Amino acid sequence: MFTTRPELQGSFGMVSSTHWLASAAGMAVLESGGNAFDAVVASGFTLQVVEPHLNGPGGDLPLIFAGPDRAPTVLCAQGPAPAGATIAHYRGLGLELIPGSGLLAAVVPGATAGWLTLLRDHGTKRLRDVLQFAIGYAADGIPLLPSMLRTIGAVAELFTTDWTTSAALYLPDGIVPQPGAWHRNPTWAATLQRLVTEAEAATPDRDGQLEHALRSWTSGFVAEAIEEFARTPWRDSSGERHAGVLTGADLASWRPTYERPATLDFGGLTVCKTGPWGQGPVLLQQLALLDGLDLRPGTAEYVHTVIEAAKLAFADREAWYGDAADVPLAELLDPAYTASRRALIGATADGELRPGSPAGREPRLPDALRGSGARPLGDATTAEPTVSRTGETRGDTCHVSAADRWGNVVAATPSGGWLQSSPVIGAVGFPLGSRLQMAWLQEGLPNSLTPGRRPRTTLSPTLALRGGEPVLGFGTPGGDQQDQWQLTFLLNHLLGGMNLQEAIDAPTFHSTHFPSSFYPRDAFPRQLVIESRFDDAVLDDLRRRGHELVVSDAWSLGRMCAVGRDPVTGRLRAAANPRAMQGYSAGR
Template sequence: MFTTRPTLQGTFGMASTTHWLASQSAMAVLEDGGNAFDAAVAAGFVLHVVEPHLNGPAGEVPILLAPAGGPVQVLCGQGPAPAGASVAHYTALGLDLVPGTGPLAAAVPGAFDAWMLLLRDHGTKSLPEVLRYAIGYAEHGHPAVERIGETVETVRGLFETEWTSSAEIYLPGGRSPVPGGLLRNRPLAATWRRLVAEAEAVAAGREARIDAARRVWREGFIGEALADFAARPAMDTSGERHAGTLTGDDLAAFAAIYEAPVTYDWHGWTIAKAGGWSQGPVFLQQLALLPTELPAYGGPDYVHLLIEGCKLAMADREAWYGDAGNGDGGAGRAGGAGAVPLGTLLGADYNAARRALIGEHASYALRPGRPDGRIPRLSKHASAVASGDGGSLARGIPGDGTGEPTVGRAGSVPGVDRNGATRGDTCHLDVADRWGNLVSATPSGGWLQSSPVIPALGFPLGTRLQMAWLEEGLPNTLTPGRRPRTTLSPSLALRDGVPVMAFGTPGGDQQDQWQLHFFLAVALRTTVRGGLDLQGAIDAPNWHSDSFPGSFFPRGMRPGSATVESRIGTAVIEELRRRGHRITVGDAWSEGRICAVARDPETGVLSSAANPRGMQGYAVGR
């Protein structure tokens, strides 16, 4: 079949990311003798530089890794709420939602420590060897993609009047980055050079120097600058200036952790995801809701089934997902009172009953289940927007499919005010090497429009606390020391217990919708050249629903919504409308930004593919 690009195949190494410079940097590491984990770290730091509107060093990253011959693991780079980030603190400020921007929305940064653990425990390269690509692009510049300048323009007024440290990097001389023009971030390059120098000065050996760098981040000049800047009031989406709650003690106490994945078996495949502190199990619940026999691929019955199953899974996300705080990663295995009941949520009996709720017509209701007889409880805000009583909040979700969060695209929330009410996005990367290692990571947060740039460091804080609710007693209540439920959701797929595919996408609430559609296209459609048709599955028409409370400020929803690519076809669109779906027809190539790599365990043949939408993601390999 025709595809926009070929599915690449080879035996040496493959990388797929949301920016071609990150993909090629990963490949350069592989060519230099590094493994998939070295390459992933190098690519991750390059993404911080070349996609600053989508992620940054003070953001977060969940990583799924499959070391050759070892078990699949989750490496959690999602930091918790600081010790001072209580519901009482925020409500005393007159807030009913965590702001979408500014230091008050900052969780403890988690990405850096996760990258360092991945490099130390599974990589082979030194820290300067993997950082040199990011340092080079930050110091000497990289051709800016169109979206950077467009994003800066949406927050120009905020940068010029409030976040002037951001204007120094992203509005030099009053001009936003020009597409194709060189964009530099010399303060960031200087930060990484100083980090490397200080780590090498106090430690000997690869692992010891990586651990020394982790200490510099937590307690050295970087940690001091992070904590100092968090304490300075800055304008946020509330329209007021607030200081954050992040302190040096919070930074010093954090370390990324390894966890076992949550898995689900489907027709010979096993899908591995992060636990219930993430959105990841939504993918698994959607699989569990599928009937034994599926309707014809891509037809109206098929699309209707997936949209309605997504609504049920997302309703359970709202009622049951969160950081259980019992050491099981929110997977529910510890069985504590606050554990996410994933065993039941993925069980056959539960899903048979839930599947029976899918009718001929679109549902507009938010219908969480009652696993083990437990009574679901939604936040007051979620209940309000679900019932249509949320006023303007019910219109707070963009209709263009860009998800986590979107900046200035057609169909998004109109206007960007001087308080920073704008939306960013996310990145993704996958790498496979000749030794059989696979890794999938979704870095996000700390984007340039999230919070003022810290002048001494060259990057801002993140805003992941906006995921949590300011209401006591919910699974995702803002709680000191607990992780806010994240939308970030990389994936690994196994066949007969052997890891064969790593994939993922940006997109916030859309991530586990787009990924499910991609996976089913891989699993149900024909192969290419004896391998998986990754590019064909990525190119297939995609869609999403916003018929549940959004994860990002202002936490709105669009009951009954479905946004589809026009390529899905007039007949499918009209039939979905007849069934009551509120259809928004997007551009032909507007839904999803999937990356994927794969490995055939019998032949060792590697494959990779990347999303053509936006003309930015690329796969490389040989």
């Protein structure tokens, strides 16, 4: 099996992330005696600086972990809708969908609070120790990625004419930076440094310092800056200017939470995901549908079967998942229900959105998805969109996984708060997120806009156990594609006999048949996006089965990161995606 790089192996520690500087920061913390929790926090704060078009301090964070004396646990740092985010308010503004950019789309920013919470509760290092890398990169500068330059170029007119605080940060001298340029964010560096300085002045106690930093974020100087900024109207993807509804009280009343994961046994592993407030269990539903079938990765029959299973699982996501409802997850994963759904997988590509009826309950889809159920707009080969006045730009996500010599494994998928999400808050150096665009402005749906409830996120890290011990932590950017690319990675590894790097490097594919989670909620019935490295015979077979193929570049889909651990020998492994030429693993 061809690979672009070796699978890393060792026994000390491993970090895999979507940017080499974040992996280096995490590994440096491991080398200084820190554990996997310390490492992912250092990597996470670094990712906010080096990939600001893919995640930011004002974004979102789900992560999942396990280790000795640590049962598999989800940390949910996905902020909820503000108290003022009511359907009546948005409808009163003449909106049918929540804008994909701007202040109306902002939830309570959760990512930074989530990283601080994880460090306080499970790390060993002090705040200064893990923030030093992000502070240094923000103050001294980082090389601009080609994707970041493209994003800045796509929104440059918006920044110049409307989002002037963003222009001040990302358009030095009023122009888009050139390839090879470096980027600095001294305001964010100063914000992080202030968190450290004030926390250390308040108490010498490590945990006390972290709690002080959390308070500074949720009810101190950061929250005050956010509340003041959110009162100002800014242009959003509706084409109009709107103020936000987020307040200091919203930030002060929320903290990240620990939850039990949703699980399913497959291929000798117990696969752990976030709950159905996010899309995580859709991976479990796909695995359940495919369990027991004769699957041979790389064949047309394999691609067809996996795609048709994805259509069924994601249709259930549309009808049943969301924080505004009591999701019948046990029924959705019930073997009898799964068998009835598996029987719907036919020999040709299905063109409908077909949610099921678990325990006899009737599914309910948003009115906007009834009838044709699709609007073929945009570019289906890209990932998470957010829309500006000047046109559609594409954001994405980050991932970092870590494993240490003590048996801890962590997988985290931060996202949101992109530089193109909303204007930069000049006082603190970052924009708010736009996760609220995933909720519907229709009453009575599992994912209806509801104050205090989380919009259904696509962020979906994965942890796998064998015999109760963690053996895999992995994830990828990609919005609705996250749990499709993770599925093919896992099937390549478990059924195809590939090591972690081989499983990542193998050509992949995904469906865009079902509605996007992002504004403007596009769908492309029967469309299958597939890398050109598949044999022509496979592509022709899929076309004969009725799939509408979009053949993408050879190395264009997915940005998987993975770490592995053998619970018997203690040996560790890691691999990272070569696509986009920035994800790397580090370890020894």
